Amino acid sequence: MAAINLPRIIRVGGGALAELPAALAQCGLSRPFVVTDEFLVSSGMVARMLDVLESAGITATVFADTVPDPTVTVVEQALDALRWSGADCVIGFGGGSPIDTAKVIAALALDPRPIPSLKAPVQTDDGGLPIIAVPTTAGTGSEATKFTIVTDEATSEKMLCAGLAFLPTVAIVDFELTMGKPARLTADTGIDSLTHAIEAYVSKKANPFSDAMAISAMKLIAPNIRTACAEPGNRAAREAMMVGAHHAGIAFSNASVALVHGMSRPVGAFFHVPHGLSNAMLLPAVTAFSAASALGRYADCARAMGVAGEAEGDQAAVARLLEELAGLNRDLQVPTPRSHGISEEQWFAVVPEMARQAIASGSPGNNPRVADAAEIERLYGEVFG
The missing domain is CATH 3.40.50.1970 (Rossmann fold)
Incomplete structure (x- = not known):
């Protein structure tokens, strides 16, 4: 229910x-x-x-x-x-x-x-x-x-x-x-909403209603995010991004978010990285970590985003999804925490506390593969860059 x-x-x-x-x-x-x-x-x-x-x-x-x-x-x-x-x-x-x-x-x-x-x-x-x-x-x-x-x-x-x-x-x-919002803001908020849609769809609390909203969001956001960044005045792309973000919000409000968001909030709290940007930094690595535990669901995401064909097998579709998420970060110039200017010493000093806060938020418990503190710490190390 x-x-x-x-x-x-x-x-x-x-x-x-x-x-x-x-x-x-x-x-x-x-x-x-x-x-x-x-x-x-x-x-x-x-x-x-x-x-x-x-x-x-x-x-x-x-x-x-x-x-x-x-x-x-x-x-x-x-x-x-x-x-x-x-x-x-x-x-x-x-x-x-x-x-x-x-x-x-x-x-x-x-x-x-x-x-x-x-x-x-x-x-x-x-x-x-x-x-x-x-x-x-x-x-x-x-x-x-x-x-x-x-x-x-x-x-x-x-x-x-x-x-x-x-x-x-x-x-x-x-x-x-x-209209006219700068490319960095458009990219970060756009990947934020894409993360909402993907996490709502793979969440353990997903349901048919949230699924429909999440799929709609991915279909709207994925083909339009690069255009919205490159052409700030493109009305069709802007409308797709706004409606997509709205549908993604409805999806995760009714299914919850998962490990990306759980890990993202402490990065924002300790290092003042904008929320959408910290999600973008984490999304490819966390998706790769989680994919095998919900192969069919992540494959559906790849198809909704238009990066895998309907007839393509789940394994191949998920491989394309991981390629697309890495490619999106590359194309939209998403920095790593290191290239964003965070010192390695400061980052690793707070990794244990970030992992504790992530787990305490409850969001990682909705992830298809539930990570323990050591696995979350390893993921923070991997994304540092």
Whole structure:
């Protein structure tokens, strides 16, 4: 049996941002608190969204001090600002970090408690304020998930928080908000969403619904990611990447992620590597480690991505998948931790703690081949470069 959870309202397509006031009205909401970042303010994108709201007579309060990999300190600052605002909902506008911050403060708005108390395996299902997610990158799929990530500075741990309290009520999925994003961001967020789709499909918690979403995501992302990076203004590629990221978010929210994500979060926490990039660094090696334990499933991924023919045997299809993942990293210039500038001494000094945090998150337990601490440490050594 599978339990499926989705946003109540999803508006998808070019220009969907214009539908934001109507979606708020459908939910009886009129006093939004917007969580975003300084870049989106300075680029004029926040003003663009505020204009849409103001043209419908809606005035918003804006908090623009979010940081990449939201920290407990910044989340508490946002929560404090929210309490004074009199808002009846929270809009997360941006990439994964503003949306993650929005989710946590919305969940805690009516029931304040220490943020580390939300860490998985705790399930936070009691709703706080309604969450409206408006992604401006095609990557995290956070607009459709019941997960959020907060970094505890005290322990250098990226805490996975899960539950229906973090599931947006409204998702506005407008690919036009991603137009012109730089190639590095497009590549990292794109491989992030491809990882979501693959991991959801091979997860031990996969189900027919999540499978359909994951396959759809792979069919959309794989043929379009290189084009979206090379041609930032290509509307068809941008739309495929945005819808693909959304489907991948739905897939992993309802099937969970696995070993790549479990290992990726500590890399982000210790070395401030963007989440999509740390996933990309790990994906080929972890897939090679896991493939023999779910050959048919990984072969399905290769076929969905268009790198293996329908008639091709599973073994050959998986070999093509591994070639494609390595080729994708090469073509999109994904660095190794070493070439990214991380010192070998620092990396290997924290490998045991990264392995401990990975296992503690629970995600590696969903992997087709469950790795022990020693195997995770070996994989970290292999990907270092």
